[in-house]
Amino acid sequence: MSTSDNSGLSLQHITVRFGGLLALDDVSLRVSPGRVVGVIGPNGAGKTTLFNVVSGFVVPQSGAITLDGRAFRPRPHQLNRNGIARTLQGVGQFNGMTVLDNVLVGAPKRTGEDAAFEVLERCGVAEHAYSYPALLPYAKRKRVELARALVARPRILMLDEPAGGLDTDEIAWLAELIREADMTVLLVEHHMDLVMSVCDEILVLDFGKPIALGTPGEIRNDPKVTDAYLGAAA
Ligand SMILES: Nc1ncnc2c1ncn2[C@@H]1O[C@H](COP(=O)(O)OP(=O)(O)O)[C@@H](O)[C@H]1O
Numbered sequence: 001m002s003t004s005d006n007s008g009l010s011l012q013h014i015t016v017r018f019g020g021l022l023a024l025d026d027v028s029l030r031v032s033p034g035r036v037v038g039v040i041g042p043n044g045a046g047k048t049t050l051f052n053v054v055s056g057f058v059v060p061q062s063g064a065i066t067l068d069g070r071a072f073r074p075r076p077h078q079l080n081r082n083g084i085a086r087t088l089q090g091v092g093q094f095n096g097m098t099v100l101d102n103v104l105v106g107a108p109k110r111t112g113e114d115a116a117f118e119v120l121e122r123c124g125v126a127e128h129a130y131s132y133p134a135l136l137p138y139a140k141r142k143r144v145e146l147a148r149a150l151v152a153r154p155r156i157l158m159l160d161e162p163a164g165g166l167d168t169d170e171i172a173w174l175a176e177l178i179r180e181a182d183m184t185v186l187l188v189e190h191h192m193d194l195v196m197s198v199c200d201e202i203l204v205l206d207f208g209k210p211i212a213l214g215t216p217g218e219i220r221n222d223p224k225v226t227d228a229y230l231g232a233a234a
């Protein structure tokens with residue numbers, strides 16, 4: 001892909017302050033179509049804040065966002081229309097609604113139940129369509145959350161810690177889904193094996209600062225990255 005191609009999502013020099021806390025410090029990131037881009041970093045590094053910026057829940061103090069080269073001012077209620085869908089860290093379902101209705105909430109208007117069933121099937125939870133999220137095991141609820149995001153057929157799928165609380169088999173299933181999704185994915189994740197196995201490119205944040213950007217191989221061997229994690233563990 002040529003460097004003059006400006007398709008996809010681009011974040012330029014994004015800075016977010018919460019009072020005296022610098023949550024994102026001059027962060028730039030390009031998410032090209034079809035790529036899987038990971039954002040990693042110790043707790044509090046600013047990963048979810050970056051997602052909140054792209055979804056319009058947090059408005060940066062400075063910086064710019066473009067979508068296909070045009071200025072983009074994200075607004076939470078217009079994300080679907082802009083072809084962006086996200087899952088929340090943890091699970092965020094409507095417990096008073098069936099699984100099927102939870103998925104239809106994420107769908108563009110006039111999406112039929114057939115399409116919702118199709119995506120529930122792909123996520124392996126179609127048999128629970130008429131059950132309620134609160135009655136399902138955690139891993140199944142995470143799959144419903146994925147189905148809700150996927151049903152919109154987003155151009156960009158944003159996943160915030162999708163592997164959190166999942167066992168090895170569930171994580172392997174998730175990796176397969178991400179690899180086969182054939183869409184642009186922005187993935188925030190703690191689980192290194194997953195990140196390393198599905199991402200084309202990884203941004204590492206530490207205290208809001210981008211400290212590394214590269215392929216999984218480059219990131220794995222970057223001493224700055226190891227230091228950040230060891231520092232956090234100490
Ligand atoms: N709405 C907010 N108000 C104040 N501080 C916040 C808010 N959201 C996040 N923070 C702070 O910003 C920093 C980055 O948080 P977050 O983006 O959630 O980190 P991560 O997802 O990498 O663990 C943390 O210190 C967090 O406490």
Ligand SMILES: [Mg+2]
Binds near residue numbers: 047048049089
């Ligand atoms: Mg987070």
